[in-house]
Amino acid sequence: MHELSLVASAFEVLEDEARKHGAKRVTRVVLRIGVMSGVVPDLLESAFETYKNGTIAESARLEIVPVAVKLRCPDCGGEAVREDTDFSCASCGSRRVEIVEGRDLVVGTIDLEI
């Protein structure tokens, strides 16, 4: 359960961006959450709702966009989105695949009231 510390980081980003753009309020936040990031979207949402009171994003709506796992194969150059946890190349079966998407936690876009 490390969602609260991640939400605290998200609010640092929100406050920083609001300051940079001279915004009064943050009204919408889009978080892009990799399905292999180790974060539970429901818990992240609860943490966000608790944390936002008294902040610049008090009235913000949270949108969580799940990001699927995308693999790239260095052996055949293939790229594929994978739904299960068998992370081998769908084209050539190589086990040396790199995960290029689906592990990150990112503040994507935000709406600011200026």
Place this chain on the structure above:
Amino acid sequence: MTTKTITVVRDLLATNKQAAAAIRAELRARGILGVNLLSSPGSGKTTLLEALADRFRGRYRLAVIEGDIETERDAERIRAKGVPAWQITTGGACHLEAKMIGKVIGGVPAEIDFLFIENVGNLVCPASYDLGEDIRLVLLSAPEGDDKPAKYPQAFLSADALVLTKSDLLPYLPFDPRKAADEALAIKGTLRVFKISAISGEGLDELAAYLVEALERLRSGRA
């Protein structure tokens, strides 16, 4: 009053990643191999470190950072082996973060070879936090069951090697080390797999050799 949509794209773990990169650079510059140990509580992380302390004695110098929610117990066990140890008590937090390591690292003696970081016992949250290590070991003990890799994929995905511990108990348990390894290898095909027992000594030479190889690779600048 106007509303403006802006594209931010900022990583929530950026602060931790920066702190980890600084630690990694410092350890590499000092020729120290950082090793992060991840597992559930009770899989044998501290016992493995005690066994490695015995095995490396007189050949390589170790230091250990212990992460736990409470108590100095693990650090005391390591110190009893003559190895310098620092205990980080997180007071409830479920994982170590790079900035916690950063606070301790200045006190780690310059002349050591390996810095082991024993994470808080938890197969979930520690997987998300880079601590600036060069090698990440995930431990899975026979009593836990061979079905854990697919249930906790992030931990196995983030590791460099899988260490199946307590192999001396295999005659008494339905744990199939082959199945556990195959399940982990489906998640990460490049994992090195070791089967060890700190009691019988099985596999400890192979694991020690793997760590020494990684240390030599780091020192020759091929890390």
